[in-house]
Amino acid sequence: MSVSDADAAASLARQIDEALRRRDVAGALSLIEAAEQVRPADVSLKMQKAVTLRVAGDLPGSLAALDAALALEPYNFMALLGKGALIERLAGEPAAAEVYRNALKIAPANAPPGLQPAIARAREVVRKTADALEKHLRSRLARLGAACSGPAKARLEETVRVFSGQARVYHHEPLLLHYTQLPEIGFYDRSHFPWLAELEAETDTIRAELEGVLETRADFAPYIAFPPGAPVNQWGELNHSARWSSYFLWKDGMRQDGACAACPKTAGLLERLPMAEQPGFAPTAMFSALEAKTHIPPHTGSTNTRLLCHLPLILPGPARFRVGNQTRPWRMGAAWVFDDTIEHEAWNDADALRVILIFDIWNPNLEPAERELVCALLAARNEFLGH
Secondary structure (H helix, E strand, C coil): CCHHHHHHHHHHHHHHHHHHHCCCHHHHHHHHHHHHHHCCCCHHHHHHHHHHHHHCCCHHHHHHHHHHHHHHCCCCHHHHHHHHHHHHHHHCHHHHHHHHHHHHHCCCCCCCHHHHHHHHHHHHHHHHHHHHHHHHHHHHHHHHHHCCCHHHHHHHHHHHHHHCCCCCCCCCCCCCECCCCCCCCCECCHHHCCCHHHHHHCHHHHHHHHHHHHCCCCCCEECCCCCCCCCCHHHCCCCCCCCEEEEEEEECCEECHHHHHHCHHHHHHHHHCCECCECCCECCEEEEEECCCEEEEEECCCECCEEEEEEEEECCCCEEEEECCEEEECCCCCCEEECCCCCEEEEECCCCCEEEEEEEEECCCCCHHHHHHHHHHHHHHHHHHCC
């Protein structure tokens, strides 16, 4: 827009404002419509028209003007927010919720104070509508859901939350290798791992060996240890911090002989379990210690070709773990298996140290031949990079 065009637009805006102050709605609309003949693709004119028509009480006309603006600029935040407010008045909260939801996706991070009440209203309508839809869906599905198995009920539970807008969809986000067409499951059903009972039965034995190495904590090292100059992102508080530390029995496929000698029964048990064998990468097995009131922020792991197993060993109080949309409390002696390439995080809410055993196993959805292919893929990458 040239300087003269900008001056003309500013002059027109002043004339429209003056007409509205005089309550001359017809005059304001006449000015806008005359300008639209000259500048039919001017979004600001559509926005002015929407405001003028709303002042005149013509809500459908105002909505049509906003739609015209959005036809030119689909990601115009002010037009979307205004459209949501008009639809709320014309058709109610449920009809407005989807428009508000789209507006909130592109809301400016530092919106001016004058916009904050409208943004807060949009959030409230989205929340209330999601709550009401979830309640409605549950009431309609209760009878059918009661006939489902445990795993099917869990799938239905998450589906309803996602469908109603209460939860988001989480996908594999591996840092290294994504093996395609594997199911995106957060917590796996225990039926895939019949050996979990053997592991859990040895909880006291494993904890006794853990307590021996905890006496000095000499071989526990910070789990997060970025080199100087590396971007730490969400790990700033835990980088090189003893608040989250590990004692490795296996690390990147290498047996740690000294640690295994200090915990021989634990090492022997792990050797009997189906740990992932990916030379140079896996297995990793460790005692993971998290200090009191410490949070491990959301993150993802290296590859969906393997899963992680957790066994709680020291739980002085409440502690939680989230994978995707599901958050579970740890319980002493109760293990679980999850896919760590789906976003996850952990909290130790207790007033003392929490320690769990972590080790990786093969993803049970891989065929034996695919396990060999995974190892070959990783080895070929290292060969290419000269590792």
